[in-house]
Amino acid sequence: MGEVNGPTTTRVFEGSEQGFATTRLDALLGWARKYSLFMYPFVTACCGMEFFSMTSPRYDIARFGAEAPRFSPRQSDLLWVVGTISQRQAPVLKRIYEQMLDPKWVLAFGTCASCGGFYDNYTTLAGIDKIIPCDVYIPGCPPRPEAVFDGLMLLQDKIARGDRTPGIVKPRNDPGGLVQLGHKTGTKAPA
Amino acid sequence: MEPIDQELEEGELELPSQPMSLNMGPSHPAMHGTIRVVMELSGETILKADVQIGYLHRGFEKMCERGSWSQVFPYVDRCNYASPMLNNVGFALAVEKLLGVTVPERCQYYRVVLGELARIADHLTCNGAMAMELGAFTPLLWFIKGREMIYDIMEEETGARLTHSFGRVGGMAQPPSSNFKAMVGAVLPPILSILGEAETLLLQNRIFIDRLQGVGKISAADAIALGWTGPCLRSTGVAYDVRKAHPYLVYDRLSFDVPVGQEGDNWDRFMVRLEEIRQSVRIIQQALEQMPDSGPINVDDPRIVLPPKDEVYSTIEGTIQHFKIVMEGIKVPAGEAYGYTEGGNGELGFYLVSDGSGTPYRVRIRPPCFAITQALGGLITGVMIPDVVPTFGSLNMIGGECDH
Amino acid sequence: MSQKLLDILKAQFGSDILETKSEHGDDTAVVLPGSWLKIARFLRDDSRCDMQMMVDLCGVDYPSREPRFEVVMHLHSINLRHRLRLKTRVGDAEGDGAELDSVVSVWSGANWFERETFDMMGVVFVGHPDLRRILMYPEFVGHPLRKDYPADKAQPLVPFREGYEKLPPFDRFEGMSFGRQVFRSGKAD
Numbered sequence: 001m002g003e004v005n006g007p008t009t010t011r012v013f014e015g016s017e018q019g020f021a022t023t024r025l026d027a028l029l030g031w032a033r034k035y036s037l038f039m040y041p042f043v044t045a046c047c048g049m050e051f052f053s054m055t056s057p058r059y060d061i062a063r064f065g066a067e068a069p070r071f072s073p074r075q076s077d078l079l080w081v082v083g084t085i086s087q088r089q090a091p092v093l094k095r096i097y098e099q100m101l102d103p104k105w106v107l108a109f110g111t112c113a114s115c116g117g118f119y120d121n122y123t124t125l126a127g128i129d130k131i132i133p134c135d136v137y138i139p140g141c142p143p144r145p146e147a148v149f150d151g152l153m154l155l156q157d158k159i160a161r162g163d164r165t166p167g168i169v170k171p172r173n174d175p176g177g178l179v180q181l182g183h184k185t186g187t188k189a190p191a
Numbered sequence: 192m193e194p195i196d197q198e199l200e201e202g203e204l205e206l207p208s209q210p211m212s213l214n215m216g217p218s219h220p221a222m223h224g225t226i227r228v229v230m231e232l233s234g235e236t237i238l239k240a241d242v243q244i245g246y247l248h249r250g251f252e253k254m255c256e257r258g259s260w261s262q263v264f265p266y267v268d269r270c271n272y273a274s275p276m277l278n279n280v281g282f283a284l285a286v287e288k289l290l291g292v293t294v295p296e297r298c299q300y301y302r303v304v305l306g307e308l309a310r311i312a313d314h315l316t317c318n319g320a321m322a323m324e325l326g327a328f329t330p331l332l333w334f335i336k337g338r339e340m341i342y343d344i345m346e347e348e349t350g351a352r353l354t355h356s357f358g359r360v361g362g363m364a365q366p367p368s369s370n371f372k373a374m375v376g377a378v379l380p381p382i383l384s385i386l387g388e389a390e391t392l393l394l395q396n397r398i399f400i401d402r403l404q405g406v407g408k409i410s411a412a413d414a415i416a417l418g419w420t421g422p423c424l425r426s427t428g429v430a431y432d433v434r435k436a437h438p439y440l441v442y443d444r445l446s447f448d449v450p451v452g453q454e455g456d457n458w459d460r461f462m463v464r465l466e467e468i469r470q471s472v473r474i475i476q477q478a479l480e481q482m483p484d485s486g487p488i489n490v491d492d493p494r495i496v497l498p499p500k501d502e503v504y505s506t507i508e509g510t511i512q513h514f515k516i517v518m519e520g521i522k523v524p525a526g527e528a529y530g531y532t533e534g535g536n537g538e539l540g541f542y543l544v545s546d547g548s549g550t551p552y553r554v555r556i557r558p559p560c561f562a563i564t565q566a567l568g569g570l571i572t573g574v575m576i577p578d579v580v581p582t583f584g585s586l587n588m589i590g591g592e593c594d595h
Numbered sequence: 596m597s598q599k600l601l602d603i604l605k606a607q608f609g610s611d612i613l614e615t616k617s618e619h620g621d622d623t624a625v626v627l628p629g630s631w632l633k634i635a636r637f638l639r640d641d642s643r644c645d646m647q648m649m650v651d652l653c654g655v656d657y658p659s660r661e662p663r664f665e666v667v668m669h670l671h672s673i674n675l676r677h678r679l680r681l682k683t684r685v686g687d688a689e690g691d692g693a694e695l696d697s698v699v700s701v702w703s704g705a706n707w708f709e710r711e712t713f714d715m716m717g718v719v720f721v722g723h724p725d726l727r728r729i730l731m732y733p734e735f736v737g738h739p740l741r742k743d744y745p746a747d748k749a750q751p752l753v754p755f756r757e758g759y760e761k762l763p764p765f766d767r768f769e770g771m772s773f774g775r776q777v778f779r780s781g782k783a784d
Binding site: 244245252289291413415417431437552553555561594 | 618619620621623647648649650651653655656667669673676678680702703704705706707708711715728729730731732739740746
Binding site: 041042043044045046048049050052053056057058069071083084086088089092093096118119121122123124141142144 | 217218219220223224225245246247248249250253254265266269272273316320332335336338339342352353354590591
């Protein structure tokens with residue numbers, strides 16, 4: 001249901017077999033789709049604050065062509081799941097996803113949407129991929145707007161290639177090994 | 192509806208006249224924080240409204256019972272995520288009340304300044320979102336611009352923009368950075384000018400005024416009986432502010448006014464929040480002047496505060512102290528306490544029960560917007576659907592806090 | 596802090612007050628469950644107490660004690676600026692029989708707080724206009740904040756998907772297909 005494995009629809013022009021015309025058409029469709037995503041912001045929690053920041057002038061999402069929110073699932077093609085999804089909210093999310101029309105993509109914004117975060121308890125859904133398929137996972141609690149744009153660009157890349165395998169946004173800078181001894185910890189003032 | 196081919200006499204045609212049941216939320220652009228309002232409508236007028244919360248219940252109180260006292264700070268951050276520093280400070284003060292310690296003066300000023308910055312961010316978000324939902328999109332973007340400046344300061348001080356978990360029992364995680372006062376002082380005039388610009392756009396606008404004035408009215412007696420606190424209570428005329436009534440930290444040394452409304456409608460709630468931003472700026476300016484430039488940030492008590500890292504690796508006392516605090520948690524003596532501060536929405540209280548071990552026995556958060564949201568059903572009964580949007584927006588229900 | 600509030604209560608209700616204490620700046624009075632409502636009404640109406648606002652109502656689970664649950668109510672007077680914590684103990688070792696009068700008739704704000712205590716602890720409030728679950732969904736079985744409810748026992752409403760695997764953690768060379776960033780530390784990817 002809505003899970004497309006492989007490239008998007010192909011149409012063969014007269015006289016030519018699978019080849020130049022179809023791949024150029026796919027590329028055209030992919031280009032058009034990726035730069036005109038209508039989002040459905042399914043905003044629940046703290047990540048919503050970073051979602052606000054992301055849509056604001058400083059970290060402008062409009063330059064990606066993805067700033068148009070459509071508050072009806074029937075009119076949108078990118079489902080932004082922003083924030084923690086509780087077990088009570090899960091049927092609602094599933095229903096919204098099912099109401100969206102193909103082709104549709106899902107972005108898990110934040111750790112709670114990707115895997116439940118540190119709320120491993122009786123009430124939190126441990127990741128939206130337990131109920132709906134997800135295309136890009138953006139870790140972070142909440143992720144910086146720049147990380148979200150990495151995820152959006154990753155998704156746009158996938159849309160252009162027609163790739164439906166899920167992807168995770170990886171950190172740009174691996175901070176391992178940077179904490180040194182004697183680093184300022186500040187619990188005691190200098191005597 | 193009756194079938195068309197049924198034989199009816201003239202004048203006997205009946206139209207269905209049952210109230211219509213409509214569901215607003217839990218996924219709705221104006222229901223920020225996911226809330227579901229099941230309404231019975233007659234035309235566009237709401238006859239009955241059932242407000243259902245719990246769509247963001249994340250088990251905060253159960254999670255707190257698992258770790259140590261310091262491990263509560265990330266959870267408490269995400270309760271009122273529009274002003275996380277106020278939550279951190281509130282919880283830290285409640286634990287310190289149970290411990291019976293007072294943080295040094297420099298830390299108190301530090302907490303006040305960061306807390307008031309968070310309060311400004313909260314009010315900017317609330318008012319901006321409310322204006323946006325009424326169609327005024329530009330003031331929201333300006334307010335978010337102001338909020339970004341505050342997030343920059345938070346990032347410089349704590350390392351994270353939003354949920355920084357910076358508070359610690361007995362102090363803060365790090366001392367202020369070297370240009371803290373200059374940074375904060377530089378951010379205040381732009382915020383005030385943003386406020387002024389947005390006011391020129393909004394406060395004279397006939398549509399904005401008509402949609403807010405006279406809508407969502409509540410009397411002071413009703414508000415008090417419902418347990419309202421904070422800007423929503425002050426908009427009804429009751430000048431109750433925890434910072435003035437039961438001063439904590441250094442609020443008794445700072446002079447500021449408490450804005451109070453008259454009617455208790457949406458307009459007053461909006462204006463009270465706007466004015467509170469100005470008062471917070473005043474508080475920050477005074478606190479920056481009075482704040483000592485040097486001095487300890489954390490309490491000098493090895494049972495509560497982690498030692499500096501180089502001591503942990505070089506001295507045996509540091510290792511033991513670190514080990515005991517991290518592995519076993521801070522040993523808060525058995526007992527209970529209710530610590531309350533002025534959060535972004537009102538009286539944010541923490542009722543803590545300790546059994547003497549390092550793990551909390553019970554952490555109860557008293558969310559200010561829980562009491563405020565229970566009035567929503569009554570406030571929107573009898574008004575039309577479009578009036579629900581500014582009413583709900585002016586209550587500033589933060590889902591993480593209301594559903595804890 | 597305001598010992599006189601506890602003295603007023605003791606003078607008025609005598610044996611209904613089981614114990615009182617003042618510690619950490621808070622005053623606490625433990626009362627019999629049967630007199631919960633009338634003490635609440637007295638605290639609101641008496642001019643020396645004037646507890647116009649009910650700040651909080653919650654439950655605490657002490658499974659090692661009998662009665663098991665402690666219902667804790669925090670009251671506040673805006674005019675007289677004093678606070679009180681009122682506690683009572685209900686419920687048997689299994690968690691049944693935890694019934695208490697509802698104070699919604701005294702403070703209308705107790706409505707949702709009592710619903711939450713019912714939802715989380717299972718304390719039934721007699722006389723509440725609409726006692727149903729508030730934070731959990733109606734199909735949920737059990738009371739999550741009790742000590743014997745395991746924290747990670749979920750009761751999902753939607754069946755989970757089958758046939759997919761959670762992604763393994765990426766290693767350094769997979770992930771985004773566009774550009775590899777050169778790290779500031781000078782190490783090449």
